[in-house]
Amino acid sequence: MRILVAEDDAVSQKVLAKLLLPFGKVDCASDGQEAIEAIRRAHQQKQRYDLVCLDLMMPHHSGLEVLQTLREIEAGEGVEESAETCALMITSTDDKEMFIKAVTSGSQWYVTKPVERVKLYEILADLGFEPNNSEG
Amino acid sequence: MGQILAASEFLQAFGPIPRVLSRTVRAIRNAEALFSHGGAVDLHEVLAGVTELVFRAPTNEAVLVAAVEEMHPMHLDDYPEMPAAQLTRFLGPAETMAVLSLSFLTRRLSQVCDPEPWGILTGRMRQQIAIGRILGDRMPRVGGGRGMLLAGLPFVAVGSLLATCPKEFSQYQAAFRSSKRLWDTAREQELFGVSHLEVAAALAREVGLGATFSTTFLPRRSAELGSESESERFRLIQMCELLQIFGDPRYPECACIAERFEPAVIEGLAENIEEVLKNPRVSEWLFASGRDEVE
Numbered sequence: 001m002r003i004l005v006a007e008d009d010a011v012s013q014k015v016l017a018k019l020l021l022p023f024g025k026v027d028c029a030s031d032g033q034e035a036i037e038a039i040r041r042a043h044q045q046k047q048r049y050d051l052v053c054l055d056l057m058m059p060h061h062s063g064l065e066v067l068q069t070l071r072e073i074e075a076g077e078g079v080e081e082s083a084e085t086c087a088l089m090i091t092s093t094d095d096k097e098m099f100i101k102a103v104t105s106g107s108q109w110y111v112t113k114p115v116e117r118v119k120l121y122e123i124l125a126d127l128g129f130e131p132n133n134s135e136g
Numbered sequence: 137m138g139q140i141l142a143a144s145e146f147l148q149a150f151g152p153i154p155r156v157l158s159r160t161v162r163a164i165r166n167a168e169a170l171f172s173h174g175g176a177v178d179l180h181e182v183l184a185g186v187t188e189l190v191f192r193a194p195t196n197e198a199v200l201v202a203a204v205e206e207m208h209p210m211h212l213d214d215y216p217e218m219p220a221a222q223l224t225r226f227l228g229p230a231e232t233m234a235v236l237s238l239s240f241l242t243r244r245l246s247q248v249c250d251p252e253p254w255g256i257l258t259g260r261m262r263q264q265i266a267i268g269r270i271l272g273d274r275m276p277r278v279g280g281g282r283g284m285l286l287a288g289l290p291f292v293a294v295g296s297l298l299a300t301c302p303k304e305f306s307q308y309q310a311a312f313r314s315s316k317r318l319w320d321t322a323r324e325q326e327l328f329g330v331s332h333l334e335v336a337a338a339l340a341r342e343v344g345l346g347a348t349f350s351t352t353f354l355p356r357r358s359a360e361l362g363s364e365s366e367s368e369r370f371r372l373i374q375m376c377e378l379l380q381i382f383g384d385p386r387y388p389e390c391a392c393i394a395e396r397f398e399p400a401v402i403e404g405l406a407e408n409i410e411e412v413l414k415n416p417r418v419s420e421w422l423f424a425s426g427r428d429e430v431e
Contacts (some may be wrong), residue, residue, distance in 0.1 A: 104189065125347060
């Protein structure tokens with residue numbers, strides 16, 4: 001399983017990447033532009049991400065803009081919903097409008113910080129992801 | 137022996153599940169998880185926001201209005217001019233998911249199923265959904281909306297067996313028509329290669345209800361989950377067991393099951409269910425229709 005963590009805060013990025021390591025190979029991006037480049041590269045190499053975790057507020061491009069680009073690339077490739085990359089929008093705000101925008105734009109789940117291990121693993125299990133090893 | 141198909145192949149009876157439906161159902165669950173514990177954000181406003189698009193479709197709107205009329209009539213009298221998505225505040229997140237998913241799936245099957253057996257199935261499904269709501273309301277960590285889904289999705293799944301393999305379905309019906317059982321999953325395995333519960337599980341995931349909920353349909357007994365007796369999964373599975381017990385209009389005496397459930401769950405249940413069984417118009421919202429169906 002291939003995972004992308006896009007988060008501009010270095011500590012949060014590291015924590016999240018470590019939490020996700022049992023699920024597969026984790027790449028990291030430190031802003032929206034890097035995230036878009038990583039996603040484009042993955043699609044060109046036909047090694048699409050299974051899961052992307054996007055911080056809502058990032059320099060250059062927000063998590064919503066990255067998500068929009070991802071969905072546009074998938075639409076261009078004719079990817080069906082069941083095969084599309086799962087997107088978690090991660091944010092420190094529980095703003096109503098932002099939530100509605102994220103979930104109606106194709107984010108599979110909207111997660112508020114702090115992202116705790118139990119909460120994250122429950123969400124991933126519900127979305128059909130299981131850790132590759134029991135160490136979790 | 138009929139044709140052997142995988143559970144996912146029976147989902148083709150429904151045609152493509154519209155992205156707007158699965159996204160909306162998942163968004164409702166997400167909103168419920170984030171905003172149902174109080175706080176500054178009003179869950180009902182979020183619910184109206186995430187369902188606005190789906191309830192713009194006239195048929196979905198008609199279903200919603202009919203569901204509120206049937207399940208929460210006093211509220212509709214108070215707010216006759218309310219925009220459709222705002223009506224979701226009376227149903228709440230889980231009932232909204234149930235109404236949206238079950239009505240959509242029923243409509244799709246109505247287009248492809250032989251009307252006679254489908255009519256018999258839907259007659260029982262309408263009662264079961266109402267019973268599921270009553271049972272779910274009494275069960276901690278389940279609630280009426282999830283009770284409706286747990287009761288309704290198995291019927292819809294049986295409908296997909298009918299739509300996909302009509303010949304095998306008549307053999308199936310004949311085999312247990314005279315028995316007290318509502319379904320015969322062993323016979324389903326022989327005839328279709330799957331049980332309707334496996335199809336229900338696949339269907340639940342397809343409409344966005346998530347892995348935790350969908351695995352409830354797979355064969356497990358609450359007794360096997362002793363260490364998880366406070367978990368959501370335990371309660372959902374226990375609810376499925378209750379539904380099986382009350383699934384047949386000739387359900388057994390309450391006394392024989394009372395020991396297995398908390399008194400608050402069982403008390404007065406037989407009377408409530410009797411009322412549902414006597415009501416010929418129960419769950420009519422399932423078949424409400426608008427000018428067209430936008431999907």
